Amino acid sequence: MKLIESFAMAIKSLTANKLRSALTMLGIIIGVGAVIAIMAGGAGMENYVTSTLEDLGTDVLYVQPANPDAPGAAAMAPGYATANLTLDDAEAIARIRSVLGVAPTNENFVELTFGDESITSVIEGTTPEFLEAMGYDIASGQFISERNVASRDMVVVLGSKTAEDLFGDEDPLGQRVKIKGKRFTVIGVLALKGGSMFGFSMDEMVIVPITTFQARLFSQKTPSGQDAVQSIAVMVSGPEAMDDVKADIETTLRKRHRIDEDEKDDFTIVSMEQMIGIFTDITGVVSIFLAAIASIGLLVASIGIMNIMLVSVTERTREIGIRKAVGAKRRDILLQFLLEAASLSLVGGGAGIAFGWVLALAISFIATLAGFPLQATLSPFHVIIAVGVSVFIGLASGIYPAMRAARLNPIDALHYG
């Protein structure tokens, strides 16, 4: 008997009792839906975190303090590591071969006030190299200069959106803004860059010289009493030099920080690639873990299908007897019931994919409203996996009932009921 005819027969049996088929499919719909929503959400999370990490330039290394006793990524957690980098460290690194420039940077939040307008913003205290290291352009005025840094000038450069929010159509250049109650003069505005990192727009920030930051805004000292630097961005001449520069920075800092040979570094050096890698790994692991849990739902759905198929076989014992009496072979009966189970789960799986997609969109929508612009994405790979898993579940759940059906003795079956 041809496959298409068996398939048609299977679909006919399923539509004969629509309510039962629908209820049985519910398990698969929810199970597949949950897995799809998690996978799509996970992909969205990854994008959210990494989309502009990639914009920032790949030939840059970031040096940050680290707790030598802490494992893995926890070593970089702020507050956990003792502030031990200084401007002198930055200068020492700047002299290393193949290093194009360094941008020591400190970061915090402040309230900016202009007249009656007041906004909260990220503030970066840094040096002129920041512009190139972070891939910004200046739109009007100028960026902070070496002299600004040397003199601890009370000057500030505004991000594109910050300038808009605070000044509207007015020209910000030359105006005075108050940061933590102190007056700063606006000397430049950055060009629009776009993108976000961890939910913070790259255009909503202000930049002051790092020395001013340390002296006038937020003072933080190293154990030896010098002004601390939170991180140092190091621009490298090219990808080939990355490993050498990294090794040289390690040597330089270990000497400067007086770390013995058998002691661990009290700093970390990561490339943007590594940063992206770490976050991708984390979100990836979380996604897989959640998906695995959601798969338990699929197991339950599978049991549901097997249950219903067994009931169906029992109910149709006589029918199976009739079919065998007119010439159906064991494999004809086996195929029929197997296809019924597979059809149930295939249709359920398809509906589940649609359901999961809608669920993912809904979650993205809610997240965006809450301030996390999440965009769930469904890749064809996910869909193929979901379909494959559905079919597999159908076949696996249906095989036992189908074998029972195929093995029925026709005479006994005809007398059943």
Added chain:
Amino acid sequence: MIELENMTKVYWMGEVEVYALNGVTLSIKQGEMLSIIGASGSGKSTLLHVIGCLDRPTSGRYLFEGAEVSRLSDNRLAEMRNKKFGFVFQEYNLLPRATALSNVELPLIYGGNRRKRLQAMEALERVGLGARAKHKPTELSGGEQQRVAIARALVNNPALILADEPTGNLDSASTAEIISIFRQLNQDGITVVIVTHEADIASQTQRIIRLLDGKVISDEKVD
């Protein structure tokens, strides 16, 4: 065409051996119309099932058109049931949610035939039900349902029609109709074997085989 030699069929009821057939030897020629008669438990249905390859004998030889069939595989037996035999049962045994036409098509689906719709319609018309092809069994009378069952039995042009108490659930008018259809089919060349416990029906066939406790106790020609 059919030769049975010392056929036995044994069942186990708990620890007791039950001989449904206890050494049956007989032969059936092509074109015969015969009945198998006996009380309940005489083994007549079992004999019909064995002849129609719906059941295997425990021992004995069964030659069909010269070939030994009792030791054939399940699949080959299924093929025999599909192409060589047509069963008609007392309870009609139609698929309740399918139309008359679909019911008659069933053997054709398993037989891999091509012109299923056409052949099925021809079979239905042969039993006089061409007009009721799209009706479901619930919409048909008992007599009509049995006629659909006969059409189904016919549709693959079998060598034999095997009917087990075909008129057991029918009134006398429908009974007469069904028997006359069987006679017509026999005149067209099909061998017909009817199992019954009613003498009236048996007397309308050409040969009566009487069974008691799994053995043939008489085998006589009528008319």
